Amino acid sequence: MAKPTFDTPKIRAYPIIPVLQEGSMEHSSPFVAKPVHQEALGFPGELVENWQEKAIDKMGELLTKYRSLRVFLDSCVKCGACTDKCHYFQGTADPKNMPVARQDLLRNVYRRYFTVAGKYFPKLVGAQDLTEEVLDDWYKYFHQCSQCRRCSVFCPYGIDTAEISMAAREILDHVGKGQKYCNEIIGKVHKIGNNLGLPEPALVDTLEGLEEDVEEETGHVVRFPVDVQGADVLLITPSADFFAEPHIDGLIGYAKVFHEAGISWTLSSYASEAGNFGMFIGSYEQMQKISWRIRKIALELGVKRIVVGECGHAWRVAYSFWNTLIGPFDFLDQNYPVPQHICEVTNDLIERGAIKLDKEANDDKVITYHDSCNVARGTRMGNIEGGQFIIPRAVIKSSVNHFVEMNPDTTYDQTYCCGGGGGLLTDDLLELRVKGALPRMEALKSVIDDQKVTHMAAICAICKSQFSKVMPYYDIPMDSIISVHQLVGDALIMGSSDK
């Protein structure tokens, strides 16, 4: 690990709202996309000459396409309810990381060009011309928002800064100032099918290796099928599950569950990615194009169900947007929800007694659970309100004997983002990621100290990568973060379905 050039925030005895430090994160700016990354998505290669005009035009277009944007830009009364709710504000104390101040970066320009008050009395209402300085601020601070929606829980008008950030990034892309991390990755999905750029042979190879590992460890032949025509279930999972720790243990968990339940399933090498970075850059078209691969392959393979692996943003796109983007799903088995989350599948199997778990297998662990922000505030599981909180916990509690909750101000719909969501999981934003993890690290540290918690489970690929990277900064071992389905896989009693 390279020596950090910043200080990790101190764990506070109890959360206090920081004193403002203006400009403290002004230097934080992700790498700008290269022309090749931009052009692959149909965006201009570099900042266009008439960027100001283009940006205002794009804003005008978005205002007619997104009710959220228009209503949110008009409705804010600057009450301040959101000001202390963002993890990036808590970790950095930069006032522009207060949700309302972040929105104002865009709102001030909106007022100047699209409202009567801003046109004639700019000073009075804080309206601002779109200068190069403002554009820079957009680029910096809309890449300090992980689109976790925590602010929207507390806003009396439900203003969701994620919507504003998405619009801002969409504008930035269209004037030629996209973010390298997101746009490069989206290009890989279009070309190869996953965020990592893992081609089919490498994928097959990895999965064969996994089969051997699992057989060696358990003595059971658990298959990791790819591109199987006519399988019942198509599993769409984040590509990090294929190689990253602790994600891969989650993938093994899914495979074991399918194996024990006797469900015929397959992965696809063509659609080998659940994550959808099209959402991060606010592009409906990109989001649709990325998702389309999944519909296409589901039809080609003739599957009956689509199941989504542990991935927060992916589950949001799948649960909330797929039906709109790539529906209708009339070609799939209507007896199952479309799409279905892997936790829904597992929970259902546990409830029906179709798989059996031995909790004692996890007795060396005391588990707590991190509600991933996009699962918590952007989706549901099961058929009751709040099922996204109940079902993963039910799955964990069926797999372990020792389960502890963290501070309730930091869980359920008040959960904090891990600090790496929304297209920020890149090393050029490491300082932001470490600082943004503060509220979660504090809550975790407290249960580690007081209740002997050994591991925190999560159901999001970004959470898992982010935590394993930033936890050492807070003196928490990097392997303290694990997949929910690792717990399931370890507790699963194997053999009942071996033929």
Added chain:
Amino acid sequence: MAFLTFVFTLLMYFAAAIFFGGLAYRIYTYAKTPAPLKIPTMPAPLTQGGVRMRMFKEVVLFQSLFRANKFIWLFGWLFHLGLLLVLIRHLRYATEPVWEIIVIMQPIGIYMAFAMLIGLCGLWARRILVERIRYITNPSDHLMLGLLVMIVISGLMMKYVSHSDIVQVKAFALGLLYFDWQTIPADFFFMVHLLLVAALMIVFPFSKLLHAPGVFFSPTRNQVDDSREKRHLAPWAAELDDKRQ
């Protein structure tokens, strides 16, 4: 007096036209702009009835604000409750005979002006004293609070300091409503009160006061959580449907 009557009569019609016209235009814009994706802040209600309940709790009780910050909630809610009851009480100047319910609430209504004042002062103090709120405050935010405080104070003056001739006030108000114009009472505080209210009505559709209609159109609050069951499709997104591949 004839001149002042003319000016105020015209002003009130002008203010009303801007207020209703501007608001109608804004609401039309919100209604016409599609919400292409399902973005309710979860957990969200599974039925339309549930959404109505959520909206009710949001609009009447300020539920989200309550969770966010008890201080803002207390003062914000006090102000809005006061405003609502004071507005209802004002119907006594527009109804003849005065409705029973308004007669009954008359004693509470008058205290509600103080509730408004306390609420506004609490919010204003916060805006000045709390560093974070000061940072996000624009001059217009102070002006808005100032305007509302002055409206309340000028109203209270008529009640407690220089008693206005209620009969004349009512005659003037009814005259406006029924296009049977009456002389404006020669009462300083009444004219100030009216002037400020007109100003408020005029700025309403151009200001953050749009939060009033806005909250009803907020997709994070008014959408049903049924995206797996029902395909949600905005017109411009439907056009893209045919080009998908």
